[in-house]
Each structure stands twice: as structure tokens, then as C-alpha cells.
Amino acid sequence: MSEGLGENADTDTAQWRDGGWKASYGNVMMRTLATPKLMLVRGEGARVWDVDGNEYLDFLAGIAVNSLGHAHPALVDAVSRQIGTLAHVSNYFSTPPQIELADRLRAITGAGERGRVLFGNSGAEANEAAFKLARLNRGPHGRRTRVLALHNAFHGRTMGSLALTGKPPMREAFEPLPGGVEHIDSTIAALEAAIDDRVAALFVEPIKGEAGVLDLPHGFLRRARELTEQHGALLIVDEIQTGVGRTGQWFAYQHSGILPDAVTVAKGMAGGVPIGALVTFGWASELFSQGQHGSTFGGNPLATAAGNAVLAEIERADLIGNAARRGQELKQIIRSFDSPLVGDVRGHGLLIGIGLTEGDAHRLSDAALRYGLIINAPNESSIRLAPPLIVGDSELAEFRERFGRALGSV
Numbered sequence: 487m488s489e490g491l492g493e494n495a496d497t498d499t500a501q502w503r504d505g506g507w508k509a510s511y512g513n514v515m516m517r518t519l520a521t522p523k524l525m526l527v528r529g530e531g532a533r534v535w536d537v538d539g540n541e542y543l544d545f546l547a548g549i550a551v552n553s554l555g556h557a558h559p560a561l562v563d564a565v566s567r568q569i570g571t572l573a574h575v576s577n578y579f580s581t582p583p584q585i586e587l588a589d590r591l592r593a594i595t596g597a598g599e600r601g602r603v604l605f606g607n608s609g610a611e612a613n614e615a616a617f618k619l620a621r622l623n624r625g626p627h628g629r630r631t632r633v634l635a636l637h638n639a640f641h642g643r644t645m646g647s648l649a650l651t652g653k654p655p656m657r658e659a660f661e662p663l664p665g666g667v668e669h670i671d672s673t674i675a676a677l678e679a680a681i682d683d684r685v686a687a688l689f690v691e692p693i694k695g696e697a698g699v700l701d702l703p704h705g706f707l708r709r710a711r712e713l714t715e716q717h718g719a720l721l722i723v724d725e726i727q728t729g730v731g732r733t734g735q736w737f738a739y740q741h742s743g744i745l746p747d748a749v750t751v752a753k754g755m756a757g758g759v760p761i762g763a764l765v766t767f768g769w770a771s772e773l774f775s776q777g778q779h780g781s782t783f784g785g786n787p788l789a790t791a792a793g794n795a796v797l798a799e800i801e802r803a804d805l806i807g808n809a810a811r812r813g814q815e816l817k818q819i820i821r822s823f824d825s826p827l828v829g830d831v832r833g834h835g836l837l838i839g840i841g842l843t844e845g846d847a848h849r850l851s852d853a854a855l856r857y858g859l860i861i862n863a864p865n866e867s868s869i870r871l872a873p874p875l876i877v878g879d880s881e882l883a884e885f886r887e888r889f890g891r892a893l894g895s896v
């Protein structure tokens with residue numbers, strides 16, 4: 487271990503070089519994850535460096551978290567200033583950045599004047615809060631007993647958010663999970679068959695990121711909006727991966743022109759500082775009452791100051807426009823390889839999935855790493871790209887070169 491402050495980074499990390507960190511990782515970390523491929527020590531823009539000094543182009547951005555890339559001055563300044571002023575106060579007190587961020591979220595989601603915001607610290611927590619919101623939606627005949635979610639959608643790893651997650655292998659070891667959740671296919675026919683007056687809420691992941699960046703069928707969200715409205719069910723959109731500009735709109739549901747009753751936000755909102763939020767619309771804002779939910783860290787000034795800095799910079803630099811435009815360019819680059827391996831190219835803006843026709847996506851992502859490119863294989867047949875929203879010509883040119891070499895090598 488480091489002897490403490492004052493030593494330079496070289497001394498601090500010397501013992502971890504040449505894979506020296508791997509045995510320690512295996513000893514001290516819980517066995518919930520495979521041993522990572524790299525130990526990273528520094529980042530700047532769309533680039534990161536490992537402990538051995540190798541540089542990588544980061545087209546995963548901490549799974550759609552580092553919206554502004556690494557060490558962006560706007561975020562560094564805001565967080566440094568805030569932690570040097572007031573980092574945390576508990577929910578017995580308010581702070582300026584908290585109200586400012588809640589107000590910004592109401593504006594960018596379209597929730598407007600009747601919107602309300604509940605802050606937490608992660609995506610799973612935001613979905614937990616949304617699940618509790620669903621339980622509060624009483625029908626004309628008392629409690630609504632059914633909660634609908636989609637097969638293969640991911641909503642998090644806590645007990646409630648896992649109950650919503652439509653992936654049996656993740657769930658089975660932890661059953662019984664909170665009850666009443668039914669998973670349906672992502673088709674309009676399945677929606678029409680499932681929704682009735684006993685449904686409290688329908689949860690939708692608008693692009694299934696963890697499943698390999700799978701788009702919903704055309705018209706799905708519009709039909710979901712009509713049916714939930716008709717039956718008094720909440721339409722809750724999980725924008726934890728798709729939100730905050732990533733798809734070329736502030737939120738993915740805005741591509742369909744609908745407004746949900748609630749939206750959950752996390753990953754990209756504070757550029758790497760942990761945060762989550764549930765934003766409610768209209769009547770859904772009246773469901774929670776005093777004492778029904780809370781979190782010690784939720785909405786603290788440090789995290790909300792980071793959120794304000796990220797949202798302000800996205801607006802100032804038009805990173806939503808950039809995500810839309812660079813996403814198109816990136817798709818063109820991927821298709822231009824004309825490789826038999828590359829199947830469909832999916833997603834919106836800078837959340838892109840590549841379906842592989844054969845072979846193993848993990849082999850391709852490992853190969854990319856060898857050529858200095860971080861991409862992600864969420865499953866055997868898909869590659870996911872989620873670069874920071876700041877990428878420009880030079881990053882795309884570099885992606886073309888490195889991805890091309892990786893494709894050619896597998």
C-alpha cells in the first residue's frame with residue numbers, strides 16, 4: 487500500500503504493474519465479478535491509461551456514465567468547489583445544488599411544473615423508489631396487484647429492482663423476490679393482452695442496454711402510453727442507461743413524442759459521481775407522502791453539484807446534437823468495414839449495439855483491448871458502444887483504425 491500523501495503516482499502504483507494487482511484483486515474483492523482485464527489509473531477526455539502506462543480509447547465510458555469523458559474541467563471544478571464548501575448535510579437540510587438539479591430534471595424530462603424529484607445514489611435505488619411508487623397506485627377497487635416489466639430488460643441488482651429485471655439467471659439464487667411482477671414480451675400484442683385495471687405500473691427499458699442494445703418495436707412506447715393511460719396504470723420508463731443526452735435526445739422516450747408518468751435516471755447524470763433520481767409527472771407526483779421514502783446520501787450537495795455541472799455542460803456544448811451526429815457517423819464507420827462478422831447495427835445516438843453473426847463477442851472485445859480500444863460485450867453475440875458524449879472527429883478516426891484492426895484479428 488502507499489505510504490500516503492506526497493508520494494508520486496509512480497511509487498504508489500509500482501507494486502501493481504505487470505499484472506501484480508490481479509492476485510490482490512482476487513484475494514480482497516467479493517467473488518461477484520470476473521477479474522477485470524485492466525487496472526486503470528488515469529483518464530482524460532475519451533482516453534484512459536492503465537497501471538503499466540498503456541493508453542486506451544474509451545468507448546464504454548464506465549457503461550454510459552462518463553458523459554463528459556474523464557477529468558472534464560467543468561466537472562472537476564464543480565466537484566472540487568462543492569467538496570471544499572459543503573459536501574453533505576442530511577435530508578434535515580436543503581442546499582442550493584439540490585433544488586437546482588431537481589428543477590433542471592423537471593425541465594429536461596418535460597415533467598414541468600407538476601414534476602417532482604426523489605434523489606438516491608444509483609440506478610437500482612431509483613428503480614426501487616419507482617417500484618414503491620407503483621405499490622401506491624391504488625385502483626377504483628383498491629390495491630392494484632400487478633406490475634408489468636419486459637423480458638430481458640435490466641433494472642438493477644437489489645431485491646426490488648431484481649424483481650423487475652427480466653433475466654431469470656440473475657434472479658433465481660435470490661428468490662423469493664418482491665411479488666406481483668410479471669414479465670411480458672416486448673411486442674405490442676403482448677402489451678395489449680397484458681394491461682388491465684389491476685396493473686399498477688408498466689416498467690419499460692426503452693433500449694435494452696444490458697441485453698445488447700436492443701430497440702423496442704416501432705410504436706411500442708406510444709401504444710404503452712395509450713394503454714396505461716386508459717387503465718390508470720403508471721408508465722415508468724427506465725432511462726438509467728439511455729438518459730441524459732446519450733441517444734440524441736435528453737431521454738429516449740422523447741424520440742416517440744410521449745410523456746411517461748415517471749422516469750428513472752442515474753448513470754450519466756453526474757458524470758461519474760454516484761447519483762440516481764426518480765422523476766414523476768402529473769398525478770404520479772402526488773402518490774408519495776411524508777415519511778414513505780428517503781436516503782441518507784440521496785440528493786446531497788456534492789452529487790447534485792456534479793449533476794448540475796454535467797447537465798449545464800451538455801447544454802452549453804450541445805452534446806445532445808453531438809451524440810445524434812456522432813452516433814450516425816459511428817454507425818456508418820461500423821457498417822463500412824463490410825465484415826462478415828458484423829450483423830445488425832442497433833441503438834440511437836451514442837448508445838450503439840453491434841450484433842455479431844458468428845463468433846464470440848468477448849473475443850472481439852479482448853482483441854480491441856489489445857489494439858488500445860475499450861468496447862464491451864454484454865453477451866456472446868453483441869458488442870456495446872457507449873463513448874463519452876464529447877467524442878469528435880479524432881476519436882472517431884481512431885476508433886475506425888483500432889476497431890478495424892481488432893475485427894481483422896479475430
Ligand SMILES: *Cc1c(COP(=O)(O)O)cnc(C)c1O
Pocket residue numbers: 608609610611613640641642643691695696724725726727728752753
Ligand atoms: C445500469 C442500469 C440499472 C442499474 O443501475 P445501478 O446504478 O447499477 O444500480 C438499471 N437500469 C438500467 C437500464 C441500467 O442500465
